[in-house]
Amino acid sequence: xxxxxxxxxxxxxxxxxxxxxxxxxxxxxxxxxxxxxxxxxxxxxxxxxxxxxxxxxxxxxxxxxxxxxxxxxxxxxxxxxxxxxxxxxxxxxxxxxxxxxxxxxxxxxxxxxxxxxxxxxxxxxxxxxxxxxxxxxxxxxxxxxxxxxxxxxxxxxxxxxxxxxxxxxxxxxxxxxxxxxxxxxxxxxxxxxxxxxxxxxxxxxxxxxxxxxxxxxxxxxxxxxxxxxxxxxxxxxxxxxxxxxxxxxx
Amino acid sequence: xxxxxxxxxxxxxxxxxxxxxxxxxxxxxxxxxxxxxxxxxxxxxxxxxxxxxxxxxxxxxxxxxxxxxxxxxxxxxxxxxxxxxxxxxxxxxxxxxxxxxxxxxxxxxxxxxxxxxxxxxxxxxxxxxxxxxxxxxxxxxxxxxxxxxxxxxxxxxxxxxxxxxxxxxxxxxxxxxxxxxxxxxxxxxxxxxxxxxxxxxxxxxxxxxxxxxxxxxxxxxxxxxxxxxxxxxxxxxxxxxxxxxxxxxxxxxxxxxxxxxxxxxxxxxxxxxxxxxxxxxxxxxxxxxxxxxxxxxxxxxxxxxxxxxxxxxxxxxxxxxxxxxxxxxxxxxxxxxxxxxxxxxxxxxxxxxxxxxxxxxxxx
Numbered sequence: 001x002x003x004x005x006x007x008x009x010x011x012x013x014x015x016x017x018x019x020x021x022x023x024x025x026x027x028x029x030x031x032x033x034x035x036x037x038x039x040x041x042x043x044x045x046x047x048x049x050x051x052x053x054x055x056x057x058x059x060x061x062x063x064x065x066x067x068x069x070x071x072x073x074x075x076x077x078x079x080x081x082x083x084x085x086x087x088x089x090x091x092x093x094x095x096x097x098x099x100x101x102x103x104x105x106x107x108x109x110x111x112x113x114x115x116x117x118x119x120x121x122x123x124x125x126x127x128x129x130x131x132x133x134x135x136x137x138x139x140x141x142x143x144x145x146x147x148x149x150x151x152x153x154x155x156x157x158x159x160x161x162x163x164x165x166x167x168x169x170x171x172x173x174x175x176x177x178x179x180x181x182x183x184x185x186x187x188x189x190x191x192x193x194x195x196x197x198x199x200x201x202x203x204x205x206x207x208x209x210x211x212x213x214x215x216x217x218x219x220x221x222x223x224x225x226x227x228x229x230x231x232x233x234x235x236x237x238x239x240x241x242x243x244x245x246x247x248x249x250x
Numbered sequence: 251x252x253x254x255x256x257x258x259x260x261x262x263x264x265x266x267x268x269x270x271x272x273x274x275x276x277x278x279x280x281x282x283x284x285x286x287x288x289x290x291x292x293x294x295x296x297x298x299x300x301x302x303x304x305x306x307x308x309x310x311x312x313x314x315x316x317x318x319x320x321x322x323x324x325x326x327x328x329x330x331x332x333x334x335x336x337x338x339x340x341x342x343x344x345x346x347x348x349x350x351x352x353x354x355x356x357x358x359x360x361x362x363x364x365x366x367x368x369x370x371x372x373x374x375x376x377x378x379x380x381x382x383x384x385x386x387x388x389x390x391x392x393x394x395x396x397x398x399x400x401x402x403x404x405x406x407x408x409x410x411x412x413x414x415x416x417x418x419x420x421x422x423x424x425x426x427x428x429x430x431x432x433x434x435x436x437x438x439x440x441x442x443x444x445x446x447x448x449x450x451x452x453x454x455x456x457x458x459x460x461x462x463x464x465x466x467x468x469x470x471x472x473x474x475x476x477x478x479x480x481x482x483x484x485x486x487x488x489x490x491x492x493x494x495x496x497x498x499x500x501x502x503x504x505x506x507x508x509x510x511x512x513x514x515x516x517x518x519x520x521x522x523x524x525x526x527x528x529x530x531x532x533x534x535x536x537x538x539x540x541x542x543x544x545x546x547x548x549x550x551x552x553x554x555x556x557x558x559x560x561x562x563x564x565x566x567x568x569x570x571x572x573x574x575x576x577x578x579x580x581x582x583x584x585x586x587x588x589x590x591x592x593x594x595x596x597x598x599x600x601x602x603x604x605x606x607x608x609x610x611x612x613x614x
Contacts, residue, residue: 014294039291039587058587061294077586077599080570098570098586098601117601118567141567142604161600169603170518190524 004031014040014060025051039079044072064091067108073219080117083110086132092219096138096161105132105151109212113137113220115160118169119146124179126150135216142169145235149178154209156184156227159220166191173235177242181235182209184227192235195242201232266569267451267463268295268416268437271552271582272592273559273610278578279307282425282433288592289435290417292585295463299445300438301419302411304452304459305430306556309406315342315365316384319402319409320391321447322360327397332364334395337373338387339366347410347423354418359447363408381456381501385481388455392484399448399485404457407556411436411450419450431612432559434552436461440487448485453493455481460496460553462489463584464569467547475542489551495543496553507560511607513540514551515565552582558611565605573608574599580610 005024009017017040021032030051034043037057044053044064051070055063059074065084074082077095084103091110099117102110107130115138122143124132132151138160145153157167166188173181173196182201192198201209210228217224270288274280285303309317318335322328335341347361368383375386388400402409407430410423416437420426436451442465443449452459466472466488473483473491481494492514499510513536517525522533537544548568553560561582563571574581574589574596581589581596589596602608 038591039585041294058585058590060585060587079586096601099567115601117570118604141601143566161598165603170521 003029004033005029006033006035008035009040009057010036010038012040014042018042018045021053022047025049037076044070059093064089064110067091077114078112082112083108083134086110087130090215094220099141102132102134105134106130107132109133109135109215111135111137111212111216111219113159115139115141115163117141119143121148121151121153121179121181122146124148124151124153126179133212135212137216137220137222139163139165140168143171143174144168145173145176145179145181146171147175147177148173148181148237151179152208152212153179153181154184154212155181158184158227159222172196173237175242176235176237177240178237180205183233183235184230185232187233195238197236197238199234199236201234205234206232266295266584267439268292268584268588269435269461269463269550269552269571269582270584270588270592271432271434271461271554271559271561273432273554273580273612275578275580275610275613277307277431277612279429279431282420282428282430284592285433285435286417286420286425288583288588289420289437290415291588291591292437292583293415293417295439295584296415296437297439297445298415299413299440300411300436300450301414301416302409302436302438302450302452302461303416303420303423303425304402304407304409304432304434304454304461304554305425305428306407306432306457306554307430308408308428309365312343312365313406315367316403316405317408318364318366318388318400319347320360320362320364321399321401321412322362323397325360327395328360328362331391331395331398331400334387334391335364335366338369338383338390339364340369341366348427349422350424352418352421355412355414355422358412358422385455385497389480389482389484393482401448401485402454402459404454404459405556407457407459409452409454409459411452412447413445413450432554434459434461434554434559441465443487446486449487451487451489453485453487453490455493455497456501457555458493458496458500458553459555460489460492460551462492462549462551464549464551464564465547466491466545466549468545471542472545492545492551492553496555499540499543500555507558507609508607509536511560511562511605511609512536513543514545515562515605516544517605518565550584556612558609560610561602561608563602563604563606567604570601572599572601578613580608582608582610 039060041060046066062081080098096114118141550569
């Protein structure tokens with residue numbers, strides 16, 4: 001078996017395609033390139049190990065769900081649920097992504113060059129050395145980091161579609177109780193609810209951000225100095241149990 | 251029974267409805283093939299319990315007549331409906347809706363169409379407008395002709411729908427043989443209401459049509475509100491209310507499409523608080539007067555009339571919607587890949603913001 005394989009996915013039903021990818025990997029292929037992808041779902045789901053997967057076209061719902069290790073590049077847009085509960089590895093998407101990006105993500109990195117939809121980073125969580133990270137080159141929709149429990153979201157607001165929309169939408173960090181959201185530049189005051197502790201990112205934060213931005217720039221061919229030539233806001237939850245008193249007052 | 255070739259055809263799948271719509275803003279007409287193929291890409295979003303299409307510009311030789319599409323349990327039900335129709339309308343053409351029998355679409359109701367105009371000597375409702383009169387007769391048939399439903403009643407447009415996957419319903423109704431300048435398509439995954447022929451999308455009244463992905467939790471209040479305005483819901487699916495609300499808000503109350511969208515998905519009070527005085531007053535009034543017309547729950551909808559196509563999400567974006575543009579065509583769909591099936595290289599493609607309608611009108 002060759003270590004590289006290309007599959008023309010045109011007209012292949014998603015289950016058959018995913019079965020074929022898994023079989024290819026079982027047989028020792030470590031680099032899989034998919035051509036003409038048209039919304040087939042669950043590509044790369046739970047694939048583990050040191051693999052490279054390239055998707056050319058539109059990646060369907062829940063691409064890279066539960067993925068544990070591979071490096072995936074999506075040349076195009078991703079639909080909803082990219083990196084759902086992803087565990088380990090890297091995803092680079094050169095287009096925009098749909099809603100619930102990185103839902104309950106628990107490890108690895110996801111980089112999206114353009115805009116992302118609503119509820120990016122919802123329920124993300126970190127544990128010991130697992131630090132899931134989402135880097136967003138464009139803008140984010142409402143509910144960024146909703147119920148976030150851990151991990152890092154870095155929002156750049158630089159490479160999205162032309163728009164008058166603010167860098168992040170309504171209800172930023174609603175119910176957040178762990179993790180950190182970094183925003184390049186400023187955010188309108190009214191978007192920052194009382195549950196958020198908003199501070200200027202310090203030198204240590206910037207070093208952390210820079211590490212992820214390095215990857216972003218390497219994969220997308222962007223200039224790091226331009227991205228880092230700005231202040232960043234650091235947004236964290238004020239309380240670790242924001243709803244502790246909701247039903248049973250203490 | 252025939253074993254399906256793949257075992258997953260037997261398994262339960264979790265999904266949501268799928269939408270596709272396209273408009274040529276110069277009113278250049280094209281075959282339904284594009285909509286059939288584009289909705290087929292979203293097959294996973296449905297479960298074979300409903301598919302349908304609305305098409306505008308398909309009856310140019312009968313453009314001035316109301317095209318009534320009927321589905322009836324049997325010939326007797328059709329007779330009962332025809333009796334009511336004859337009493338109120340002059341019938342110019344009466345014929346079976348042409349279908350192509352295919353194995354994927356099971357037993358179908360009796361499908362019939364009448365091209366009509368209101369009689370000069372109306373038997374009743376003599377002092378209301380022609381459009382109101384048509385609405386009344388549609389409601390009358392759907393309510394009192396047992397087993398018969400008028401599921402399309404506009405001019406130079408038509409809805410085609412049934413139980414099956416949309417690509418099969420499209421073949422069944424021979425939609426590749428029709429040409430229209432607006433097409434919408436729906437792939438249904440019924441959750442709360444039965445998967446029956448009448449419950450498939452689109453829902454229509456006059457030349458309004460609507461396809462919907464989601465759930466209208468406010469169905470109860472919307473239905474009671476409509477009932478006070480002589481619109482009666484008979485099709486057992488939440489989406490039906492939207493067709494009648496559109497007719498009431500836009501045709502009868504003179505709202506713009508944008509304003510109707512703001513009734514369906516109004517700004518939050520906290521957003522209204524930040525508006526300048528004039529806007530604040532307008533939106534406050536709109537929410538107060540039309541609160542019963544607000545749609546609660548998750549939705550992405552496409553609605554159309556002879557003049558254009560509109561896409562709208564609920565205000566917290568609980569369902570997907572993508573819009574793209576190329577030349578004089580605008581595309582809207584639940585999934586990016588569906589649009590690219592119809593138009594591989596759009597000039598712009600974006601995900602509209604929650605509650606912000608995308609309105610694509612024909613050039614006047």
